[in-house]
Amino acid sequence: MNDSTKANNKGTAVVTGASAGLGKVYADRLAQRGFDLVLVARSQDKLESLAAGLRSDYGVAVRTLVADLSAETDLEKVAADISADASITLLVNNAGASTLGSVFDLSDAKRDEMNKVNVTALVRLSHAIVPQFKARDRGTLINIGSVLGFFNLPISTVYSGTKGYVASFTHGLQQEVAETKVVVQLVLPAATATDIWEKSGVPITVLDPASVMTPEDCVDAALAGLDLGEAVTLPAVENAELYAAYQAAAAALFGASQNGKPASRYGIKH
Template sequence: MPTALVTGATAGLGRAFTRVLAEQGYDLVLVARSDVDLKERAEELHAAYGTRTEIVPADLTTDDGCAAVTARIKAEPSIDLLVNNAGIGYERPFLATGIDAEERLLDLNVRAVLRLTDAALSVMTARHSGAVLNVASVAGLGPAWLSSTYPASKAWIIAFTESLASSNQVRSADVKMTALLPGYTRTEFHQRAGIPTTFPPAWLWLDAERVVRTALNDLAAGKVLSVPSVRYKVAAWGLRHLPRSVSRLVAWDISAAAPS
């Protein structure tokens, strides 16, 4: 059985990844902070699909948390698929968030992805097989969510993944890498961040499981970027090709609603 390690496995997109991968016959290593939620998810997956599941409780904003997960990536049974999914955003503008919180965002959205990808690629390139799926966002393609660190963190994931996926080291080892760029997806993300879910119209929202199925199909097909749904493919094209001065005009500025 192939084994997949999914970060942020207990809610939203990560939870959907675990369901679809279990259905596809993967054994799973689940990572999140809450030990209780991890055990519950492992039991659900075992009951529904008979999945063999390990749990690694870890806060990926910390050195210890990253070290626990990288140790598992380098151990046996080997990891065939790493899904770097855990990520956070804030509803407050940059200057209101506080530098500690901003650093935590970068620690999780960027530094943990860097460290886990490094661990995975070192074993996958040596054995000439494996895949890494990094969850970015359409917001990482251009001016979006102005006055926030989040889009910059996701832009990093896109550039990092594109760069490595196209490298001789990764390609010659037959390792696949894809950055997933979801648009608004119904998960716990916005509620956790305190972001109002009333602003985007209903037609803009995506279903987590459909996003995940598209991402896994695109990864299998060797696509470096995966943008689920036609509406977000159009948005992604616009963000990539319109002059930045135009796309900045329609970007959501969270500092506009900031308390003075």
């Protein structure tokens, strides 16, 4: 553990996908809060430039891990690194991949990339650090999902599927750590002005500008939600009761499914 970590007692925050978009803003805001940082992304030049700026602006310790989280060897390298670092108190699973389009038109490579980055990497890194948090009874995991995790578009079949997994997985983790002081937050952004849109094949210019949030506002709202103790934060949703009602409906539907007899509408007689 370095001297600045001891001094600020915040510990170290890991941010994946840190070189741009939400990850870059998370890195800035967490450094501003006094966390030392481990920044993970594919671009070494962007990571080093960001790290230098954060060290200069906030006086925190920053190290970088250049990794492609869709590659198993790189993912395991990052998992091993963070599981061995006792100073880590917060992980933001922000890295994501998105290619929008009909599932029939997606290449195997694009489909696999979304599954590997959005699901496999998020689960692997959560598994690498949450047991450490539980052992210390301290730590915060932030998983970045999407509103498309509970709403599908004809062009979002695979992406929505991966983000639906993120939501279910994170809800499960929340139940598993419920009796501890470990915090697990699910963040569900809507349209946000990041480069993921250009990479997805759908330019952000096709969206109504009034529906697009800046990455700064999105992260600031997500961190405000974390401070408020929200298990699920929807930065753009004014009425928080809407998601509560959605979850209540899901629970009621599950309860109604606990019946050993076919529903009467199917006309099955015994």
